[in-house]
Amino acid sequence: MTANSRIWTAALIVIGDEILSGRTHDKNIAQVASWLQVQGIRLHEVRVVSDDMDAIAEAVNILRARNDYLFTTGGIGPTHDDITVDAVAGALEVPVVVHPEARAILEKHYETRGGLTEARLRMARVPEGADLIPNRMSGAPGIHVGNIFLMAGVPHITAGMLDALTGTLEGGAPLISETIGCWVAESEVADILREVEKAHPGCQIGSYPFFREGQVGANFVIRTTEKAELQSAVDTLCDALGTAGHDFTPGGI
Amino acid sequence: MTANSRIWTAALIVIGDEILSGRTHDKNIAQVASWLQVQGIRLHEVRVVSDDMDAIAEAVNILRARNDYLFTTGGIGPTHDDITVDAVAGALEVPVVVHPEARAILEKHYETRGGLTEARLRMARVPEGADLIPNRMSGAPGIHVGNIFLMAGVPHITAGMLDALTGTLEGGAPLISETIGCWVAESEVADILREVEKAHPGCQIGSYPFFREGQVGANFVIRTTEKAELQSAVDTLCDALGTAGHDFTPGGI
Structure with missing residues (x-):
């Protein structure tokens, strides 16, 4: 098998009750799919799950094991229904910690916007061992841990995070x-x-x-x-x- | 638990390489989700899988077991990449048979359109024991077998099939x-x-x-x-x- 013939695969988990209720029309499946094609990575499976710890953790553990990469969109904001970080940490059996760089980014971003409250500090929480994915659109960064990439759910913020990841992932020959x-x-x-x-x-x-x-x-x-x-x-x-x-x-x- | 407090759930499998490649933007998740809300049924999980027998069968068996209803969209047309019927029959461990009423519908539909060829007859194939879901938009019917509803992938045909199913499924209090x-x-x-x-x-x-x-x-x-x-x-x-x-x-x- 040549380097070019190795097929790299990814899965995507779209997290959010708003998609399952029909309130919000998902735009991230198509945008992640198109972006992956250019990286030489095939989108193998997508799951849309609700804002539920067990549902997210189950999907994470199955899909990260059988794909080279796993992406998630949604559930990394500051409100009570944003539980993606906790669910992924649970799936990986690691604690949730505050990432110092994420905290610094948020402190700077909210300096002129009322300061870093406890709710906003939630967006600096990551599964232990994680790196950050730059977010040029708004304050809170995405999160990279193992082969998992946690991205925002708002499509234009997701797009910015994908852009930051462009060319950084190993892939095969593009389809x-x-x-x-x-x-x-x-x-x-x-x-x-x-x-x-x-x-x-x-x-x-x-x-x-x-x-x-x-x-x-x-x-x-x-x-x-x-x-x-x-x-x-x-x-x-x-x-x-x-x-x-x-x-x-x-x-x- | 009163009749009203029982929560009815459904899952949806969107079948098709065209969604996973980013070529086609899915419209069925939102339309099935919205329709289910009105029926008093909660969309619990969605999976998008490729045109692959094993991928479809795996999703079918997991999701039909843990939901009251399972819907699929895509892969019930006349071409070689339309394998949903075979995959579902495989998952249910029943043979694929030609449904006489579906055959009659297709014979009539294609009477003035060049006749019922072997490729077109593929659209009369159903898992043994299935009923039909009326399709007022084009010839080929949808398929109902057990708690599974196989529908077309083209959104306006899917819409017609959902319309035909309106009020026929038991649900709870609408959200x-x-x-x-x-x-x-x-x-x-x-x-x-x-x-x-x-x-x-x-x-x-x-x-x-x-x-x-x-x-x-x-x-x-x-x-x-x-x-x-x-x-x-x-x-x-x-x-x-x-x-x-x-x-x-x-x-x-």
Whole structure:
């Protein structure tokens, strides 16, 4: 196995009753997924769990063991429902401690904002042994402990933390993809898709139907880590669609 | 325990590589969550898994056992990457069979659309013992087997299937909620929120910070099944915020 063929995986735990109640539409799954692709890391599984110590700890222990990296979003703020740090420390069986650098960051951030209260000091608490993830958007940093990265739930703060982590994680070859769109019911070309995928073992082909302007269509997405293999699969699929009499749109519809 | 105090729970499995790659932004978590609230059922956990038999089957067996209901979205179409039916049948250890009514629905649907091909017939396959969930948007029905409901991944088709299920599932008292918005850093009122929640054991209070127009604010959402308890918690929270000198906006910001 070459360095490039090792597949690096990650899992994500989205923490928060507001997602499970439908009140808040999650934006972090897509943003973490897209960011991981660029790092050469595959998002393998996502769980959305409630603000519950046991639920978080269970997910943490299962997912950190079977992935190279585990990310969490949500539950690291100053209020009583922010329990991610305690749940992760519990899962790791380490105590929660105040991180001196986090405390200094918060002291500075709140200097002109009413000072560092006990509630705000909660955001300096980390599982013992943790480093910080810089937060350029607001005061409280994210937390890195072992292979776990605890990030904020507010999407633009999460984005800043991901940005700070860019290029710092070891990954494999990034997954590359090409999309081919076609105004056809996917059921009409199911055999073609299956055959092209079978002929290109390094590629996965996904079929994503849509209904627009009263017409059915589908986008076919070919994913692989190998550039030559991708081009070959694209060519084979376009040939097969053309031969079967279907117009197709490289790049997708 | 009265009939009303029994809490009914559901889990959701979102199936599809397109969500995990970041290509498609999931809309089904929020729509299933909101629909369940109205049915008096709490969404307890969500998992997003790839188009992989073992990953789907593992999630199905864990989540169907520990919830009253399990919903899935995605992977019930006609193409090679649509493997939800096979994975669920595998998890239940029952064979996959062609459902005669589903076959008849598809025959009729495709009568004027090129006929029922082998690929299209895949959408009539169900785990043995299953019923159908009507699909008024497109041909292929959803599938109900045991406490599991397999639905389409395309959000407007999912919506139609949820609509068909409305009122058919036993649930408890719906969770009701009130939101109070405040232009304040949540860290300033963390103690108030904790105290109000502690004084109202039937209520959960969530705090959802935001940054808008250069200002920080937060919405506080109180959730409970008891109307009187909700009003009492709202009154207590508003009093406490007012006493502490914070303007608040009933209904949220």
